[in-house]
Amino acid sequence: MIEANALRKTFNKGKVVAVDEVSFSARDGQITGLLGPNGAGKTTTLRMLYTLLKPDSGGIKVDGIDPTAEPLKIKRALGVVPDSRGLYDRLTARENIRYYGRLHGLDRATIDRRIDEFVRVLDMAEFIDRKTDGFSQGQRVKVAIARALIHDPRTVLLDEPSNGLDVMTTRALREFLRQLKSQGRCVVLSTHIMQEVAALCDRIVIIAHGRVAAEGTADELLARSGEKTLEDAFVKLIGSDEGLLA
């Protein structure tokens, strides 16, 4: 459960307003999509959620935990797959995942058991013991996901998870995210791809120019805009068609 309340973040001493008064909530057992064109402030919003950036004003609560008061506790509650996957090329996939397990303070047996689970669920048997140098985008995302979820977090944040993935891998990824949802987790992902939110998300938060343009289920957004397709609704709600071609 995430509650973001009037988040604001500026860069360059206030000259660039990246995120302005963004409020939304994401519930457990649901997939919430942050939809918006490139540069709308999705990544900045997520970075504030996973505490790498401090909001200038506004508040966040994840499962009732305030990140400014208990930054380490909130990090334990979150599993984050950032935009930059950042694997260590000289380590094998297993070692990459194990490293994060150790950083979370998990014991060896738990880590090994969790890795075995991920190998099965994410179909990683083929490359789990290979060095990640030369991995395909799909393999990298799988390792990054396993690494982020090694401590079994209740809340999962993904920044552009399907970036650079082929159709088959994207399908597998969506299937995996639905599993997370059915386990009762709170899943938040950012994307600029319409089809992704339409296929996956229970709730959609449209962000444009650092502000929340609209929030609701797909049906609610259609009803509010009076359009027939989600794409038209999106264009109408953000007031331009920028970013749709990306």
Add this chain to the structure above:
Amino acid sequence: MMAVYIKELLDNFRDRRVIINTLILGPLMGPVIFAVMISFMTRQATERMEAPLELPVVGAEHAPNLISFLERQGVIITEAPDDPEAAVRQEVEEVILRLGPDFAEAWEAGHPAPVELIADLSLRYSGTTIARVRGYLGAWSGQVSQLRLQLRGVHPDLTRPINVQVTDLSTPESRGGMVLAFLPYFILITVFMGSMHMAIDTTAGERERKSLEPLLINPLPRWQIMAGKLGATTSFALMTLALGLVAFVIAMSYLPVEDMDMALNLDLRVAAWAFLLCAPAALMAAALLTILAAFAKSFREAQSYMGLVILVPMIPSFWILIDPTRTVTWMTMVPLLSQNVLILDLVRGEPMNLAWVGLSLATTGLAALVLAAIAGTLYNRPNLIFTSG
């Protein structure tokens, strides 16, 4: 913290380039350069001292006595080229002796007879030869003046009111210490070289492969992540230092030092002391380089900073080389300088002043901890985390 430490060591041990550069070439570079340099220097020196001296003479006919004296000393008198100045300038000859027609004239009259040595004193290699020629000329001059005084019934000792005797208290070890004057520099540079790659890889490298952002999302205080990285870098520096010292000990044992009547006081005991003295410097180097590398966006950028930092340990070493002074207490409190002076005392075979060792360890350790603490706060700055924005 331990997890970061272990991962960084494992990660870097996988990189063959790092292993070759830091753990093999780094420690070997100093001893090899040093050994080659010293053995070359000693060979050159002995060869120049012992080889027969060939001396071109202009106007030999004006001073037959001098020439025959020189020949009796084993000097081979040769025909001088037509233009002696040009010959020396073009480095065909090192030294040419010129005796003008006024030599005989002045000699007959009892005035000091002019003898001209043509040489380029800025050419260092000719120094030994010039000194030898001067020595022969001085010896002959002394002989003649003694004879002249005796002819006039004067005791030659009258011209020597004092008799200077130097009691040389230098030991073979302390003479060896002169040769080892470069040693502290090589040792300290090894420490910097050893930590350089690791410092870059764990900070700028982490940013370049965009793994820093995911890493910092882990529930670990940031100073602990940095501490793990610093620990790994320091371990690498210490490994390089230990290997370098052992390589030095081995290399020095092959040098022909007995020929030069000196002893190189660099055995494993001295190496262990040097290791102890330089250990805090390793942490200091690791912290300093890590701080610098953390500001760089890429491996390449970091490397360009490092080239300059490598000069830092050179400053005190060269200062000592240019202006050698006695070790005094304040020197042992200046990081990097203290390692220099104390290692020099060590290789001269002087007893270790434990208070000085303590001061050196304490001050360098303190400087290292301050730098490490600064490094620990670096990852609290958002602009050092994100590669873009």
